[in-house]
Amino acid sequence: MMKLIKVFALAFMLAGMLVSTAEAGWDPANAEKAKESVDYFRKNAPALNRFFEQAYGYAVFPDVFKGGLFMFGGGHGKGYVYEQNNLVGNSTITQINVGPQLGGQSFSEIIFFKGKEDLESFKKGNYEMNAQVAAIIVSTGMATNTDFSNGVAVFVLPKAGVMAEATVGGQKFSYQSY
Template sequence: MFKFLRFVAMVPIVLAAVACSNMGTSSSSTSSTASSGRPELEQKARDAYKALIATTPKADELRNKATAVLVFPGVVKAGLLIGGQEGDGVLFDPNGKVLGYYNLTAVSYGLQAGAQSFSQAMFLMTPAALNYLNSSSDGWSVGVGPSVVVMDEGTARTMTTTTLQSDVYAFIFGQSGLMAGMGVQGQKITQLSH
């Protein structure tokens, strides 16, 4: 019995170590192989963005008012009590021109188990939000800086163009519609080297 309890206590520690080590190597390997992997990343980001716009009318409304849109086409989240998220994304201007490439990471604690993959789009509504993203030398820790509203189905229904007051609107999607119970607090977004 004691061995089993000790094993159960070690699982979150091992998962956290694996998640953190994979997050670090993933972003650095992405940076070093950026030239070979970016066309594929860009295409995946464009496809995810088109799918969001096609299925979510409020995202289409925001697109017309946004200064830029940061799209992470494949964020992977996994954990058992301690979890992690990681994914690479592309920043687009209103005309679809690529402005940069970014990495998203997060570590979370609490009641959680399993793994999932989803997409995330962040509509930067003000030039100040875009400047903050680009001026944070060691990355943007979401929850510090520009105000971010996570759009779920309920929030999207009640939002109108006259109630737009936040700097950033985030959509988490791609698993099955807009995902409930998902947040962006604690995410760190860092620009990848060119």
């Protein structure tokens, strides 16, 4: 019986991460939230400044929440998309993982797009990154030897939580223009 309760609890948790609230058009508060998100990365990861200068666009996700129990886990967050330093839309990130894992964490993620075609591919709305696209955890000096891979560069700033995992998974993104 206890195992059944755990399975239902996990299913409920994953369903909650996959369901997002609907947004009705432009919310003026989005511009301020987006600016705060970019400022957070600029302040906490100054080595990324060269990516802000070189990239055609970027998607920033200020708060991604991730959790896992036993063999399944996932994460979800909302973010903002910039094209040539202009806020053009919002995005969601959904992450699914399979493999041994336990815990929860929150982090911020930013994806830089090298050229217009890379950003346009993202803006089509069903962009996915698999396990082969590695996010680099931001640390001192990390961006000096990092470059774009297949037109993207992905960086993560851990915020809180503890999670142990040996998983395989991917991230899926949606896009909505303003």
